[in-house]
Amino acid sequence: VFSESVSDHVIRQVCLSSGDTAYRFFTLMLPLLCFCHRYDLLSLYFLLQSCPATQPSMLNVHLVPHTHDDVGWLKTVDQYYYGDRNDIQHAGVQYILDSVLEQLLADPTRRFIYVETAFFFRWWRQQDSATRKAVTMLVNEGRLEFVNGGWCMSDEATTHYSAVIDQMTLGLRFLNDTFGACGRPRVAWHIDPFGHAREHASMFAQMGYDGFFFGRLDYQDKARRIRDKDMEMVWRASESLTPPTADLFTGVLPNGYNPPAGFCWDQSCNDPPIRDDPNLEDYNVDNVAKMYRTNHIIMTMGSDFQYENANLWYKNMDKLIRYVNAKQSQGSKVNVLYSTPSCYLQGLHQANLTWSVKMDDFFPYADGPHDFWTGYFTSRPALKRYERLSNSLLQVCNQLEVLGGPNSRKGPYGEGDSDTLQEAMSVAQHHDAVSGTEKQHVANDYAKRLARGWAHCETLVSNALATLSSWEAPREYCLSLNISVCPATENSYKFFLTVYNPLSRMVSWPVRLPVNGSDYMVLQPHGQVLDSQVSLIMAASSIMVSHCYAIKRSVRIFVSSLLKGTQEVGFQPGYNASDGNSADSNQPSGAYIFRPNSSTPIIVSQTAKTYTLKNSVVQEVQQEFSPWVSQVVRLYWGSRELELEWTVGPIPVEDSLGKEVITRLDTNINSSGYFYTDSNGREMLERRKDFRPTWDLKQSEPVAGNYYPINSRIYIKDKVNQLTAVTDRSQGASSLQDGSLEIMLHRRLLYDDVRGVGEPLSEPGDDNKGLVVRGRLLLALTPPKDAADIHRPLAEALVLEPLLAFQTGEAHIVAFHFPFQFSGLQASLPPAVHLLTLSQWDQESVLLRLEHQFQVTESPTNSQPVTVNLKKLFSTLEVVGVSEMNLSANQWKDEMNRFDWKTSGGIVTFSTGNTNEKGIFGMCQSCLHKCEVF
């Protein structure tokens, strides 16, 4: 039996000269055959857009007609598109776009913004050429403006930056291919996500956005900002990148994303229409103007799935504008106009004020003293894991599509593609998808889409592997290895395993397979025997395949710490969820909200049944705390990190109490109230219990109010030790006691939390008895200065894990004759360099993203700048040229032309030479083909 691996990478460091600091992304377009002229990302369209005139001496009220179209929530994305299941929620996006188009064409002063490319793309495909032409005209004239423009409006708490960049790229690419530069969104628009991640702002800045608007932030934060007229600011979104690279002008919208009370004219609203005798006294714009600093205010005229019948909106807004502005002749100083976020932003920019600087993030989000939206950090842990695993597969699929060439799409296994999984993954980034805040049937649909994507990718991967190995025997993939199910290995005494490692360096990865026998030999490609063990563990036979490394320090400490925890406080404590009956508030825990009924967790069990195993590959302690909580503590020989494989569920609710299960790690680390969590899996942010950096927190939920999202890791430290927990999915976590870390693993609740989803979060599982979830935590205890050198590659390997492909039957003879090993790279990349993206862009070019993955000061060695020789990167592909793009690959890097903003720390000019005179509203530049030919 062969293990085909990519372990013979050779590290070569050469040539790509970069003056950038650490932690940068490099998004590169590699014209493999140098057909540069094909890359007309910037088109020849001229942007005829001129923002509507404003009145310098008046208060300008920018009406921004918009719709917020969730890419799935109460209904599936298909149901939303078609307007199916309107009994659940009245919403049909196809009609929204139909209707808005008609209304925009009816009056050139009207404007509209559109956000979610997942829907727009779909609609566009169904339009005839006349309609497309009309839409293109509207886009070119700025009457229809795309904002945000990703495939979806991603969640910010539970998404990984890798998938966010991909989904943004997918959406923005469609806009760029379809409309050219005039279709490029200038404004990021996250009006609904439930808290805002600094890494999102950093990404948006690096994608070239000029500004960012959102609706939800902590109610205390908002009150403070209103009081201080600090609703708009510059967000300095990275501590690693030199300003203004990650600076993003950020505005809090006055009214969430809804219209002012009484001014909602959608079919879904009941506000009175404007009649012939207008009574417009009800709403005083001055109240809003008081919160903001310039003589511009923005009003979001729309909401969820509105504008299905746009005539209702526009007909009444037309009247509003007419009647209010008519009062100017009687001395009114209010000027109402149709506008867009970009035009509003232009007004702010022209005001030339100095803005405050925001350095932290907007987590956690609370909309009331007992209403912390920190439950969704963990909601639907199985979906969250499946999404993360799907991202890994997608990267494998993308890479093999490049390495396997055209045969990978159409080969011996049929037609495969990466697009299906890419779209499913992009949908899954939506803030009601991986967030876990959708209805159950919608969660099922997201999973189904991913599964369909997997199937398409598996065909592609099989084709690619067949091409690379010249071996076309059937390949199988085992998706249920986490529950020890794999027909290919269970039913065969001999099988072939191909391991594809998507990282740009060698990795040690344990392989555990269910087998139907007790004596197996594992052979490497050239016949070397690999150490393996067969053991009977929890009813499933497993074979371990492991590269061996020397064990170093620390391991025992963890084990003992954990066992100590088990014996003293119970290892898997959990919170009982509030049912809403308390004196303070009737808010229960739900899909969004975490609200335990006590600050002290309940102990599942003071004792555990334990089983131990120790062989040449691994040593394990299996712990069963209760029929629904168990854990395997595992240490592989050669690995320095402890693995905790937890299994939770079905969570019992017969006692009529919802439960939120946490794992708590208690140590002697003197953490002094501080802990550190990642932002979208990338840069780490400092957290402090019962504290917010930018306002005087009045803490009202001592547990939920201290929860933060973790996408990849959390740590506590003192001067001597740092305990880092690396997770396999997004979760909620905190440190409520010094030396203690807790991570919420699973939740099952009995009440809806009244934020719209209308269901208690109680996942049924396959048998309707409640979902069982299994996952892993990797723990590392290190000195703080070495920690990043450990947890960065650890997290990287957990995010992009090897793909296993199985072959059975007599084809092994072939395998013996043609031992197969292949590396797509000529050499491993330096530890600081993460191969984030390698995907086929079109027939002649490849999109490559390299990432410096170490934060600025976290590693004495790895945080330093590094260089990579692109020309010598690939083993089988000739790179004949390279053009650097913005992060989302919809603009040439050297044409990025963002607004400069004066900040309280002084003006920082973009290195590309931006000035205030340059702006987003000049003429579109024609396409200048970028191709740096080697």
Next chain:
Amino acid sequence: VFSESVSDHVIRQVCLSSGDTAYRFFTLMLPLLCFCHRYDLLSLYFLLQSCPATQPSMLNVHLVPHTHDDVGWLKTVDQYYYGDRNDIQHAGVQYILDSVLEQLLADPTRRFIYVETAFFFRWWRQQDSATRKAVTMLVNEGRLEFVNGGWCMSDEATTHYSAVIDQMTLGLRFLNDTFGACGRPRVAWHIDPFGHAREHASMFAQMGYDGFFFGRLDYQDKARRIRDKDMEMVWRASESLTPPTADLFTGVLPNGYNPPAGFCWDQSCNDPPIRDDPNLEDYNVDNVAKMYRTNHIIMTMGSDFQYENANLWYKNMDKLIRYVNAKQSQGSKVNVLYSTPSCYLQGLHQANLTWSVKMDDFFPYADGPHDFWTGYFTSRPALKRYERLSNSLLQVCNQLEVLGGPNSRKGPYGEGDSDTLQEAMSVAQHHDAVSGTEKQHVANDYAKRLARGWAHCETLVSNALATLSSWEAPREYCLSLNISVCPATENSYKFFLTVYNPLSRMVSWPVRLPVNGSDYMVLQPHGQVLDSQVSLIMAASSIMVSHCYAIKRSVRIFVSSLLKGTQEVGFQPGYNASDGNSADSNQPSGAYIFRPNSSTPIIVSQTAKTYTLKNSVVQEVQQEFSPWVSQVVRLYWGSRELELEWTVGPIPVEDSLGKEVITRLDTNINSSGYFYTDSNGREMLERRKDFRPTWDLKQSEPVAGNYYPINSRIYIKDKVNQLTAVTDRSQGASSLQDGSLEIMLHRRLLYDDVRGVGEPLSEPGDDNKGLVVRGRLLLALTPPKDAADIHRPLAEALVLEPLLAFQTGEAHIVAFHFPFQFSGLQASLPPAVHLLTLSQWDQESVLLRLEHQFQVTESPTNSQPVTVNLKKLFSTLEVVGVSEMNLSANQWKDEMNRFDWKTSGGIVTFSTGNTNEKGIFGMCQSCLHKCEVF
């Protein structure tokens, strides 16, 4: 004090030669100055319409996109138009018309019908010329077709033919003026009214409609018609008119007026949209086809206030048509097409079948065994009376506008008009207006509209009277005389009273006025003293002014019968309404439905306090049965009819029982289960207890199931006597025992009857304690052969009652010097001829409707044809020509060109020479100006 009267009419009978039988309407256009060329009622538009091609060998499914827009119901007509108060019901007609227009323009195969001109008129006024041009094109091409086309879709049970003709004329005139012949509706469309009156069908026939479709009929009747394939028929709607004058092809729609289940794609529906993979197996058109006789079936694709976002409908219907018709290539015999009722009717006509003949009507309507919609015959009795009184004022107003000339509209009292009241009255004819089935706030709005119309008419009347009398002293009108309130008479010792009689003959009319003194003298124009009496009656002083006639027989019988009733069974019995808790059904009484909880009425009181009065004018017995039921039995000297003035309310409901108050008249007449009720106040129909003429009735509600609407009268008879009760408003009535008549006067209920109005019918009255209602019944006991000679003029005088105008102050000196008497007619018309309409059409012409008001056999003398000399009709106007029109005045009479239909009684050809070859779908004829100049 003067009484100005029109009592000097001279009867002259001359010249208008008519070969018609009795009971005809004559709608005449009188060009007073013979500017015939102005009457371009038929325009020069050519009707380009061709109905969509059908497939002779297939089942043709006519999809008829339509909206049903109530002219008030849960919301007021304004709220419906603007889309205000969408919290009550989502509905905004302005948007419907906006949206449908866009969708029709987008695809020439699409069609739409529009019904309610009250809404269309309003919308049209707000459109720019480009929009109007586009709409006109759609109308000319048959893509937008008007059906019905009256101002509203009138109620059929509680409306008087006079007001129905007026409202139809108002709506159809707008369409004719705006679109010419191509805008003339060919089909009457009463899809929602709760039962169907034969007189409505008769009117529609005389208005030139080719067919009539409706949705609601008794569930047993419908079942029988489905079984017998008798859903479509010819309704012979008058026993007086020679067929086919009042014949009307009538069709019962298959699904009420809704789309088939699963095919509702409106924004208000939740049916799944058609997606790319259509599943169209759900609905089997054959089930519908089985009910009908031709290879055409009609599907009403729409419902209440639908098409506000027409794109949803059309987009899915486009797909339905495409996908279903695509199956024809695989042998399907189903052909789906966009169509209209006219095109469907054309298909039926071309089938050239012989149709059954319907002679009776469609009352009462039941949609279940315990669900008789017979409560609304009486619901809101005060509104019903106000509507009837407003009709009288409107006719006065119309007449005086003609007689007073241009000064009446703009004169010494300011600007007045009849249009406001005409529109308010036309709105009030709606099947949720005078029917009493609207919400309370909407009922208030109808009343407010009428009141506004009154004010405009009062100004016009004052101007006209000033012009005719050359006397401009202020005039006042006392609208509360029924409760003895009139400031003009109460606060003045001297006042002038002008009495205008709108009938075409002399009438005897008692005038009762509240005065503040005990000794009054009433003087006629030339100084003659008129007999009058001042009496203290029920706390209000009244002065009686009465012309005296000899009293003949019968009176005592009635009084004794009534008093006998009082003593024996209580005079004002009532039913307790079902609260819905019964074994048979949970249907309660409500605004629509009458369902007493017992067939035996409760007696209000066995005894009454009585007061008697007898003087030279009147003799009265005042009866107080309870604090909330009283009655005055009154006989004027010189009158042969007994007046019962009843006062009912506030109906007590403290016992948690709704109540429906009836008055019952018990006699010894041997009526044998038969009784007779009017149809819309005109022709009488025979009724029989527990019997329907066209199907074998299974009676399940012995009281409610025998109730019928009466608009003007009900009678029972035997060979000797006929007891006729003439009412002052529409009511529900029956004869449940031989010799007995009962009339429901007032209702107050505690439950909603679940037919949509969503309120219990419990009118609050001014003080929120419950509405008090007062009304009158006039009773005549005659031999049957003389009865019509009595009840026809009696009812006529109750429908069109004299207008009283008061003047106070010193102007009486002028009055003494210029005694004023005026008659607009040169002479009274014959008793058979009712002056139905005299109104200004435009500056140079007048619309005149004369009506033969005797049914074919009811009077030996008065049922005979009569002739009237039009040229010598008016005393002050010169009639220089005349053109006869159809009943609704939107077509020249001799151009009426209706479909002929073969009936089971043989084909009857229209006298104007219609043939089957002629049809409604030929080219529009150009305008031929009609003007028969004398």
